[in-house]
Structures are given as C-alpha cells and as structure tokens.
Amino acid sequence: MSPTAGKPGVVLGVLATAGIVAALMQTLVIPLLGQFPQLLHTTAGNATWVVTITLLIGAVTTPVAGRLGDMYGKRRILLASIVPLAAGSVVCALATSVAPMIVGRGLQGMGVGIIPLGISALRDLLPPERLGSAIALISSSLGIGGALGLPIAAAVVEYSDWRVLFWGSAVLVTGVGVLIFFLVPATPATGRGARFDYSGALGLGIGLVSLLLAVSKGASWGWTSPGILGLFATAVVALVIWGWWELRISDPLVDLRTTARPPVLLTNATSIVVGMAMYAQSLIAPQLLQLPTSTGYGLGQSMMAMGLWMAPSGLMMMLISPLGAKLSAVRGPKTTLMVGCVIIALGYGSAQFLMGTTWGLLAVAVIISSGTGFAYGAMPALIMSSVPLSETAAANGFNTLMRSIGTSFAAAIVGAVLAQMSTTVAGHSIPTEDGIRIAWFFGLGVAAIGAVVAALIPARRPIADPALDPAVVTKVAAKV
Structure with a gap:
C-alpha cells in the first residue's frame, strides 16, 4: 500500500473518480448510435442493443455486486468489477460487427455497481464527520460522468476514429483499478460466513x-x-x-424484511420517481438542442455543441453536493430529499418559459441537475442509516437498481410521448413542440410525486449504525 492509502481525502478522491469513470461508460456510445448500423454492418434495430444490453446486465449485476461486497469486502468487489469493465472496453474497441460490440457493452454493464459499492465503502473507510459530504459527492459522480461523456464522445467521433473511445476507456478503467488497489484500504467482510x-x-x-x-x-x-x-x-x-x-x-440476496421498513421502502419508492425525473431531461433537452431552427422551436445545435451545452448541468451536481450535506446536517436527509424533488419540479416547470433559447435551456438543465444532486446525496444516507452494517452494500445496490428501473420507465414513457406527437421534416420524424411540452410536464409531475413520497418517510427511525445517526454524521458534515 502507498503511504497515502487510507487517508480520507485520498480514499474519497479515488472512489469519486471510479464513480465518474463508471458513469462515463454509460453515455460514451450515444453519439455513435446513428452510425453503428454502418460501422457494424447491421440494422438500426440491432444497433439499439448496444445500449439495451448495458442496461439489462447492469440491473442484474448491481444488487449481486452489493451482496458480494457485504460478504467479501467492498474493495475486493470493486476491483473485481473493474475487470469486466476494462475487458468490455477492449472487446468494443476490436469489434467489427454488432455481436462482439453487444458482448463488450454487456461486460461494461457489469461495472455499474462500482458507484453503490463506493458509497457503501465510505461507511467502512471514512470517519463519521466526513461521511455526509462524501456520500453526496460520490452520488453526484453519476451526473458528472454522464455529462462529461457526451462532449468527450462527440469530440472523439468528430475528430478521430471511434475506436479511440473504447481504447481510452480501457486505459481509464485500468488506471482506476490501479488507484483502488494501491490507495484504498481493505474493507471488512461484514457478511462473511453467509451463503451466496x-x-x-x-x-x-x-x-x-x-x-x-x-x-x-x-x-x-x-x-x-x-x-x-x-x-x-x-x-x-x-x-x-x-x-x-x-x-x-x-441468507437472501436482498433482505426484503429490511427493505420493507418504511424508511427504506419509501426511500426506494422515491428513488424510482427521482430516476424518472432525472432521466427525462436527458432525453428531452439534447433533442431540443439539435432540432433545426426551421421548426420554430428547435435550437439548431451540432452534436458537439449539444454536449457542451449539457456538460455544466452534470458538473452542477458536484458543486451542489456540499450544500446538500449542509442541509442534511441542519434538517436531516429526508428534508434534503424533499427539497431536491421540489427543485427538480421547479426546473421542469421553468422549461415551459425558458426552452426557446440555448441559455434558457441550460438554466433549466442546471436547475434540474441541482435538485438531482440534493436528492441523490440524500438517498444513500437514508438507506444506510436504516439497515444493518452487514447489508450496507446490498441495500445501496438495491437502491441504485430502483433508480435504474425509474430511468427505464422514463425512457419508455417520454419516448412514447415524443414518438406519438411527432411530425415529418425533410423525411425525418421529429417531436412536435406540444410533444416536448407534455414531456416537460411529465418530469414536473413525477418530481412532485417524489416530493410527496419523500414527505412520508418517517422522521424518526431506528439507527442501525451509530456512525450514521444524523445527529453524529450530518451535523459534523456541515463543517466540512
């Protein structure tokens, strides 16, 4: 181990970097979707599996990785998750047809559990006074990686060979694995002795x-x-x-009795609708930015420009995370979750008035991402304060799964709305302005539902770990 291994700042930096890189993998292929049929000699329908397979594999492996993290130690499973992520990147870089590309993207999907594992490892590796702000920062890595992925991928596709995306991914992931190996201490196997x-x-x-x-x-x-x-x-x-x-x-994979506790159950329910609200924006705003100005509502941006306009919203999640920790210190993570949902709803509501300009749409995206930063930082804190230490990673993995289910439903609903309310321009089907406005209203509605469900989370709950009692964690986090 390096002399710096085990230092809270170093550990947090490495785990946050791991989360950003894992999230980055999810958006790298988006600029290539339209080109995959030609690049991989396949149909447009088959090309969509490049995205779908990552979602499916990630959904299955995330709770499994969480359970294994509890049984054998989070650091060990973090390193194990790096292996398929790096291998998948290499397979994608070498792919000449759609089948190996799908295999590679499936392997990359196995690395999605890095983020909840990293959050859970914080409970083992950081002092209580650093925990609240650290959880918020790692949670924000999902938005940071997603936001950075679009402009980076668009730039590489425009100015270089598309395979550079995946070779670069392999190098990044390998580098993260080296950092975890040398700088993150071993974590206890709190579930050792249990059967998988x-x-x-x-x-x-x-x-x-x-x-x-x-x-x-x-x-x-x-x-x-x-x-x-x-x-x-x-x-x-x-x-x-x-x-x-x-x-x-x-020895269940997911302890449903623990999951049925009101704080955990209602937090997971809120996670579904927050996932829907977060993802709806990422479906609407990029399309609106790239629609031609001849429509009267499109903003006529290139793919590269679209990625750059969207990037600040993801970075805002990182900037807002310390504020979320401070709010949790004063009012508790339940309040932070409610505030986050309200801010998301305000962002979607403002879209009705601001969607006509690039700067207005940037403001909308920043508001929504700010609310998402509050919400995403609060949910793991609520979960970990309500489950035994031996189930931390599994519970966080299950919570991440709930967000993934929310994003899937958002993709289906928003996609159906925009497809149903569409028109044809120059031979291409594009969403109408009314369709886009209804999609914004959908985001507003689910965010409002999230605020209501969050309000029902019991204010007082049994604390499974004194180190996560809001009186211990969040009050000191305000000083960080």
Missing part, C-alpha cells in the same frame, strides 16, 4: 431482464404484441417467486 443466494440471483435476473426488456422494447415491438405481453407476464411470475424465496431463506 444463487437461486435468488437467478430469479431476480429473470424478473428484471423480462421487465426492463419489455419496457425498453415495448414501443418498437408493440405494447400489445405477444412478445411484450409474455415478457411482462414472465416478469410478474419470476419476481413473485423470487420474493417468496427471499423471505424463505436465511
């Missing part, structure tokens, strides 16, 4: 893949088609059986 729930992992995987595949492909395959209806039916049956199994065994 293979049947639960399989059942959850079948249920999640069926649900998310149905949601993501419903518009293109037809919501009433036999395939989609069959997937929804499979999801319901698999998840019911999975729930029955998890309640029956002594």
Whole structure:
C-alpha cells in the first residue's frame, strides 16, 4: 500500500473518480448510435442493443455486486468489477460487427455497481464527520460522468476514429483499478460466513431482464404484441417467486424484511420517481438542442455543441453536493430529499418559459441537475442509516437498481410521448413542440410525486449504525 492509502481525502478522491469513470461508460456510445448500423454492418434495430444490453446486465449485476461486497469486502468487489469493465472496453474497441460490440457493452454493464459499492465503502473507510459530504459527492459522480461523456464522445467521433473511445476507456478503467488497489484500504467482510443466494440471483435476473426488456422494447415491438405481453407476464411470475424465496431463506440476496421498513421502502419508492425525473431531461433537452431552427422551436445545435451545452448541468451536481450535506446536517436527509424533488419540479416547470433559447435551456438543465444532486446525496444516507452494517452494500445496490428501473420507465414513457406527437421534416420524424411540452410536464409531475413520497418517510427511525445517526454524521458534515 502507498503511504497515502487510507487517508480520507485520498480514499474519497479515488472512489469519486471510479464513480465518474463508471458513469462515463454509460453515455460514451450515444453519439455513435446513428452510425453503428454502418460501422457494424447491421440494422438500426440491432444497433439499439448496444445500449439495451448495458442496461439489462447492469440491473442484474448491481444488487449481486452489493451482496458480494457485504460478504467479501467492498474493495475486493470493486476491483473485481473493474475487470469486466476494462475487458468490455477492449472487446468494443476490436469489434467489427454488432455481436462482439453487444458482448463488450454487456461486460461494461457489469461495472455499474462500482458507484453503490463506493458509497457503501465510505461507511467502512471514512470517519463519521466526513461521511455526509462524501456520500453526496460520490452520488453526484453519476451526473458528472454522464455529462462529461457526451462532449468527450462527440469530440472523439468528430475528430478521430471511434475506436479511440473504447481504447481510452480501457486505459481509464485500468488506471482506476490501479488507484483502488494501491490507495484504498481493505474493507471488512461484514457478511462473511453467509451463503451466496444463487437461486435468488437467478430469479431476480429473470424478473428484471423480462421487465426492463419489455419496457425498453415495448414501443418498437408493440405494447400489445405477444412478445411484450409474455415478457411482462414472465416478469410478474419470476419476481413473485423470487420474493417468496427471499423471505424463505436465511441468507437472501436482498433482505426484503429490511427493505420493507418504511424508511427504506419509501426511500426506494422515491428513488424510482427521482430516476424518472432525472432521466427525462436527458432525453428531452439534447433533442431540443439539435432540432433545426426551421421548426420554430428547435435550437439548431451540432452534436458537439449539444454536449457542451449539457456538460455544466452534470458538473452542477458536484458543486451542489456540499450544500446538500449542509442541509442534511441542519434538517436531516429526508428534508434534503424533499427539497431536491421540489427543485427538480421547479426546473421542469421553468422549461415551459425558458426552452426557446440555448441559455434558457441550460438554466433549466442546471436547475434540474441541482435538485438531482440534493436528492441523490440524500438517498444513500437514508438507506444506510436504516439497515444493518452487514447489508450496507446490498441495500445501496438495491437502491441504485430502483433508480435504474425509474430511468427505464422514463425512457419508455417520454419516448412514447415524443414518438406519438411527432411530425415529418425533410423525411425525418421529429417531436412536435406540444410533444416536448407534455414531456416537460411529465418530469414536473413525477418530481412532485417524489416530493410527496419523500414527505412520508418517517422522521424518526431506528439507527442501525451509530456512525450514521444524523445527529453524529450530518451535523459534523456541515463543517466540512
């Protein structure tokens, strides 16, 4: 280990960097989606699997990685998650057809659990006075990585070979793995001695893949088609059986009894709608920025310019995270979560008046991302203060899964609205102004629902770990 290993600032910097790089992987391919059919000699429908497979694999492996982190130590599973992420980047860089690209992107999806694992590791590695602000910072890495991915990928695609994206990713990920190995101390295996729930992992995987595949492909395959209806039916049956199994065994993949506690249950419910609200903006704003000005509402920006206009909103999540920690110190993370949802709703409401200019749309994105920063920093604190130490990573992984489910539903709903309310310009189908306004109202509505659900979280709850009692953590975090 390096002499700097174990220092709170060093550990936090490494874990935050790991989270940013993991999030970066999720948006790197977006500028390439339109070119993949030609680059990989495939159809547009097959090319969408490059994104879909990452979502599906990430949803399945995130709770599994969390459980393994509790059983064998978060640092060990963080390093294990680096391996498929780096390997997937190399496979994508070498791909000459769609099949290996899908395999590579699936491997990259296995690294999504890095962010919740990093958040959980903070509980083991940082002193209580640093925990509140550190949780908020790591949580914001999702927005930072996502925002940086668009302009970086657009620049590489425009000025270099597309394979550079994936070779660069492999180098970045490997570098993060080296930093974790040398600078992050080993974390305790709080769940050592427990058996891994293979049947639960399989059942959850079948249920999640069926649900998310149905949601993501419903518009293109037809919501009433036999395939989609069959997937929804499979999801319901698999998840019911999975729930029955998890309640029956002594070492479940996800402790549903803990998850059913009101603070955890309501925080996870809020996570779903916050995920929907966060992702809706990332679907609407880039399209609006790139629509031609001849429509009367499009802003006529290039893909590169669009990425640059969107980047400040992600960076705002990092800048706002210390304020969220201070608010939690004074009023508690429940209040911070409510405030975050209200700010998101205000951002979507302001879009009705500000969407006509690039600067106005930037303001909208910054407001929404600020609210997301408040909310994302508060949710892990609420979760970790309500679960036993031996379930920290698994509970955070499950919470991240709830956000992923929210983003999937947002993609389906917003996509359906924009597709249904569209017009044809120069042979291309584009969303109408009314469709975009309704999509903004959708974001406003789900954010408002999030604020209501967050308000129902019990103000007083059993504290599983004194180090996470808001009286200990958040009051001192205000001084950081």
